[in-house]
Amino acid sequence: MSEPRNDLTAMTTKAPEDPGPGELMSALPHSREIGMRLHKSADGDTLMSVPYDEKLIGDPVSGVVHGGVITALLDTACGSAVMSIRQKLVSVATLDLRIDYMRPATVGETIYAQAECYRMTRSIAFTRAVAYHDTPSDPIASAAGAFIIERPKDQETTA
Amino acid sequence: MSRIDAQAKLEAERDAALAALTAVVPYNRFLGVRFDRLGDELTARLPFAEPLIGNPILPALHGGATGAFLEITALMQLAWDRAWVIMEEGGEAAAKVLSGKFPPMPKTIDITIDYLRSGRPRETFARAELRKSGRRVVNLHVSAWQDARDRPIAMLRGNFLVPDGG
Numbered sequence A: 001m002s003e004p005r006n007d008l009t010a011m012t013t014k015a016p017e018d019p020g021p022g023e024l025m026s027a028l029p030h031s032r033e034i035g036m037r038l039h040k041s042a043d044g045d046t047l048m049s050v051p052y053d054e055k056l057i058g059d060p061v062s063g064v065v066h067g068g069v070i071t072a073l074l075d076t077a078c079g080s081a082v083m084s085i086r087q088k089l090v091s092v093a094t095l096d097l098r099i100d101y102m103r104p105a106t107v108g109e110t111i112y113a114q115a116e117c118y119r120m121t122r123s124i125a126f127t128r129a130v131a132y133h134d135t136p137s138d139p140i141a142s143a144a145g146a147f148i149i150e151r152p153k154d155q156e157t158t159a
Numbered sequence B: 001m002s003r004i005d006a007q008a009k010l011e012a013e014r015d016a017a018l019a020a021l022t023a024v025v026p027y028n029r030f031l032g033v034r035f036d037r038l039g040d041e042l043t044a045r046l047p048f049a050e051p052l053i054g055n056p057i058l059p060a061l062h063g064g065a066t067g068a069f070l071e072i073t074a075l076m077q078l079a080w081d082r083a084w085v086i087m088e089e090g091g092e093a094a095a096k097v098l099s100g101k102f103p104p105m106p107k108t109i110d111i112t113i114d115y116l117r118s119g120r121p122r123e124t125f126a127r128a129e130l131r132k133s134g135r136r137v138v139n140l141h142v143s144a145w146q147d148a149r150d151r152p153i154a155m156l157r158g159n160f161l162v163p164d165g166g
Helices: A029-034 A067-083 B003-023 B026-031 B063-089 B091-098
Strands: A037-042 A045-050 A057-059 A091-101 A111-120 A124-132 A139-150 B034-038 B041-046 B053-055 B107-115 B124-133 B137-145 B154-161
Touching: A029 A067, A029 B053, A029 B063, A037 A067, A045 A067, A057 A067, A057 B026, A067 A091, A067 A111, A067 A124, A067 A139, A067 B026, A067 B063, A067 B107, A091 B063, A111 A139, B003 B026, B003 B034, B003 B063, B003 B091, B026 B063, B041 B063, B053 B063, B063 B091, B063 B107, B063 B124, B063 B137, B063 B154
Parallel strands: none
Antiparallel strands: A037 A045, A045 A111, A091 A139, A091 B107, A111 A124, A124 A139, B034 B041, B041 B124, B107 B154, B124 B137, B137 B154
8 A cells, every 4th residue: 555655854856757738637627627638646646637728817907817727726736636636535625725835837838736745644645846938947827635534434543 | 967867777777787887798697696685785587497406416506606706796796896986876877887898807816615405495694795995906705595584505715906996
């Protein structure tokens, strides 16, 4: 059984290798509606993206995407990172999410979100994520999220 | 025009300005967010729609949609407060706002969202409360509820940068 990484050092700031086009997240209606794409989600690491779309604009003058889109993306990426841990989970629900906005997103560019689940207890999963265009070291926003997890009844004591 | 007629005209202008401010942001339209106004107080409304679902099995609202709704409520409250002050002052600046030309939108610095209850597939409401209004930064708390206001489904605390002072 793979464990989430427990190191508390800053998450990798290396840009991922070519993320490719990813897959439209068709199973989650709201994610699908926004146009979220899943590039990778395994062992507590998730990479997702939202291509630029005029319907997502928050500032009509500049054309910059609404912060709410980034909130939705980071929430989904953190939740997916928890789900991708190789442990059986019945459900995952966001408990809280903190987002710092470092700079506006660039008009016309795809926003990526890299998330990791770095610690898991019996009932809580701790995550962090960063939203960016080209590299996580030039972030648009960063997030820290706690998720409440429900394990299968028979695993509650052993996990 | 009688004073009663003049007041009715003013209220209609205020409603039109609020509708224009809501519609000018494409993402508000995308989520389907609307605003009810009582005087200067706003209540945000998010009518239920299938695309807001995150978990189709429960079913529950997407945490991201709820979070976005809270953030929209915060930003709209700030934008509306500024527009309101300008409209009350009257003159050329008020005419600009009434014709749909609004001051720059506030910018989010940071937000913390607490998810308290699962969002059910029904209409959600939210109201923002100004906690501190500084020269450049304002602090807001927003609460979202569905059936009962004392049973919020999510709350947001946030700091926002207001262009040219609050």
